[in-house]
Amino acid sequence: MAKSQSSRTSDDDPTLLAILEGRPCPDCDDGELELGVYKENRAAICDSCDTPRAQLW
Structure with a gap:
């Protein structure tokens, strides 16, 4: 029987x-990506223009 893989949520995991x-925001000159929530999903969001660059759901 195959083992199921559990999802790791530790803060030191190298997740996307x-x-x-x-990292710098590709949409604006002043922003930097930070971890946050976008539409109830964990996301990397620009701290200046609020554009989500990636989200997990």
Whole structure:
């Protein structure tokens, strides 16, 4: 029988959102991506223009 993989949610996991955090926003000159919530989903969002770059659902 195959083992099911459990999802890891530790803050030190190299998830997509953690990788994007701190990168410059591609949509505006002043923004930086930060972790947040967009439409009730965890997301990487620009701290200046509020544009979501990635979200997990």
